[in-house]
Amino acid sequence: MPVVEAKGARIPLLGLGTWDLRGRVCARIVEQALRLGYRHVDTAEMYDNEREVGEGLRASGVRRDEFFVTTKIWPTHFAPRELQRAARDCLVRLRLSEVDLLLLHWPNPQIPLAETLGALGKVKRDGLVRNIGVSNFTVALLEQATQLSSEPLVCDQVECHPYLDQTKVITACRQHGMAVVAYSPIARGNARDDEVLARIGKKHGKTAAQVCLRFLVQQDIVVIPRTSKVERLAENAAVFDFNLRAEEMAEVAALAHSDGRVVDWAYSGRTKWD
Numbered sequence: 708m709p710v711v712e713a714k715g716a717r718i719p720l721l722g723l724g725t726w727d728l729r730g731r732v733c734a735r736i737v738e739q740a741l742r743l744g745y746r747h748v749d750t751a752e753m754y755d756n757e758r759e760v761g762e763g764l765r766a767s768g769v770r771r772d773e774f775f776v777t778t779k780i781w782p783t784h785f786a787p788r789e790l791q792r793a794a795r796d797c798l799v800r801l802r803l804s805e806v807d808l809l810l811l812h813w814p815n816p817q818i819p820l821a822e823t824l825g826a827l828g829k830v831k832r833d834g835l836v837r838n839i840g841v842s843n844f845t846v847a848l849l850e851q852a853t854q855l856s857s858e859p860l861v862c863d864q865v866e867c868h869p870y871l872d873q874t875k876v877i878t879a880c881r882q883h884g885m886a887v888v889a890y891s892p893i894a895r896g897n898a899r900d901d902e903v904l905a906r907i908g909k910k911h912g913k914t915a916a917q918v919c920l921r922f923l924v925q926q927d928i929v930v931i932p933r934t935s936k937v938e939r940l941a942e943n944a945a946v947f948d949f950n951l952r953a954e955e956m957a958e959v960a961a962l963a964h965s966d967g968r969v970v971d972w973a974y975s976g977r978t979k980w981d
């Protein structure tokens with residue numbers, strides 16, 4: 708599995724997203740993904756599935772040092788003491804002694820970023836997590852965060868797919884030596900019926916979803932597609948055996964439009980943290 712290196716972290720280029728996967732479906736998909744060769748799983752305390760993710764990881768039989776687990780702290784837990792407790796709770800639910808990457812899930816303007824980053828850094832120094840990073844941070848917030856954090860921030864996990872132009876945040880990440888992790892990389896499934904992606908895919912013997920994921924990994928952007936269907940796990944992983952030509956990359960990039968976002972930022976509940 709190819710990896711992206713960022714500030715000492717080695718992040719597998721393909722991971723399994725688990726938002727909305729629950730119970731036995733979640734545990735089974737995680738187990739099957741690892742059996743098929745996935746080496747990276749993305750969860751969050753908010754997904755309410757860390758126990759099942761942990762079950763799937765253990766059931767896979769894959770050694771702990773061979774897979775990479777990301778989890779995220781929800782913004783209601785950004786006060787320093789809360790964050791440290793929340794991080795420990797994640798480990799208890801996952802039944803792991805440390806996670807590979809711990810992210811701030813969304814910005815929380817109600818708690819000073821310096822305090823939250825201070826607590827995140829301490830969690831790393833205490834050995835609970837190997838790497839730390841952020842999610843849903845804008846370019847301006849990234850500038851602040853990289854200045855304020857005493858520990859390196861290895862990534863920004865953001866919505867990223869062909870319908871959304873994320874050039875600015877990708878450029879900022881690269882300037883700071885951070886990886887970009889693309890969430891909703893197949894636009895919540897919308898890319899599956901795209902005529903342009905399907906036409907390009909046909910030339911390579913690939914599906915529209917595979918072209919969509921290839922477009923990202925070919926730019927060294929980590930992808931974490933989610934599926935609840937075992938048969939799609941293999942499809943989403945088969946994106947490392949073909950190359951899109953420059954004109955095909957440009958054609959996919961041209962699908963971006965101003966209302967291409969599929970995850971509503973209002974969902975961040977900016978005024979609802981309390």
Ligand SMILES: NC(=O)c1ccc[n+]([C@@H]2O[C@H](COP(=O)([O-])OP(=O)(O)OC[C@H]3O[C@@H](n4cnc5c(N)ncnc54)[C@H](OP(=O)(O)O)[C@@H]3O)[C@@H](O)[C@H]2O)c1
Nearest residue numbers: 724725726890891892893894895896899916932933934935
């Ligand atoms: N940091 C954040 O704030 C944030 C926000 C959103 C998501 N995420 C993370 O990113 C992960 C992925 O994003 P996402 O779940 O929003 O969306 P996504 O991965 O872009 O799309 C998932 C949808 O696509 C379908 N699908 C998957 N593979 C397919 C294929 N090969 N062909 C056709 N349809 C396919 C799935 O349906 P089936 O189940 O039927 O296959 C599901 O409905 C999440 O699970 C989560 O881990 C993070």
